[in-house]
Amino acid sequence: MKQIKWLLFSLAMTLTASSCFINVNDEDGFFGSCVDGSGPIVTRELIVAPFDGVELPISADVFLKQGPDQEVIVEGKDNIIDEIELDVHNGIWRIEFNRCVRDIGQLRLFITVPDLAHLRISGSGDVVSENTFVIQDLTIDIPGSGNVDLALDADDLDIDIPGSGRLTLEGTADDTKYRISGSGDVHAFNLECRTSDISIPGSGDVEVFVNEYLKVRISGSGDVYFRGDPTLDISITGSGDVIDAN
The missing domain is CATH 2.160.20.120 (Pectate Lyase C-like)
Known part of the structure; x- marks a missing residue:
């Protein structure tokens, strides 16, 4: 019985300690910091470093075109577009959000690139x-x-x-x-x-x-x-x- 009590006490202490390390950035929306899409649909150009690979883990539609100059045009709610990650790693642009977003609505990306070597749709x-x-x-x-x-x-x-x-x-x-x-x-x-x-x-x-x-x-x-x-x-x-x- 003492062993059981000790195990329960240890478990409670572990859970308590773990709660101290919750990510305050709250990408899962636990603290209500998610961005809710609002406003009309707008069209904006994004400046992205050169890439020949695209990864799409989010619910958005991508229209690809081959052309001599890279260009990225986005249609969507203005505050949702603000959250799109622009970093390129090893020539691959992973189109995702910087933090939790909700009510994305329509989101379309029109991408022109000189070359295409990698495409991943998750x-x-x-x-x-x-x-x-x-x-x-x-x-x-x-x-x-x-x-x-x-x-x-x-x-x-x-x-x-x-x-x-x-x-x-x-x-x-x-x-x-x-x-x-x-x-x-x-x-x-x-x-x-x-x-x-x-x-x-x-x-x-x-x-x-x-x-x-x-x-x-x-x-x-x-x-x-x-x-x-x-x-x-x-x-x-x-x-x-x-x-x-x-």
Whole structure:
């Protein structure tokens, strides 16, 4: 009984001490310091250091355009735009807020960049390209539920979808690699590529247009639909299938 009382006392003291270290910046809104979106929708230009990678963990829509000069235009509530983080790390701009925000409302970013090498969508926002990106290598990671729709003229694409977001691609590419460990789908019949390497341990489906070589490894329940006349290298240990969609 003494041991139990001592354990309860120790636990109470630990909790009391821990409460002394609560972050007074209160990013979770515990002390009511969250910013509530207010006012009309405005349009502003943001000055951001050069970047060729975009990460989107928040609920906002991004419209990408390739152009010679970088430009970032934002549409949203004025006091919400004030909270957007502008720091760039290793060439990647992570579009998030400096602190807790609520009632974001409409938030749209129109981004023009000379090059695009990295794209990660971990929130529910959508990303759409407004023209065709002529690029070399691009990695796309979608652990969230947001959708991505891109037009590309690319060398190598490396795509990972552990989330539920949908990826739609059009244009051309040399080598493509897809890993679908979540439930998200890939619609790439309109992206003509030379080779494709597809791994599906998840439940998402992949549609591809491949000319020369198609490698497929399915350990999950997702299906692969292909067009073109590639050499096939297929291994299936799950319940998914490879389907000729010509």
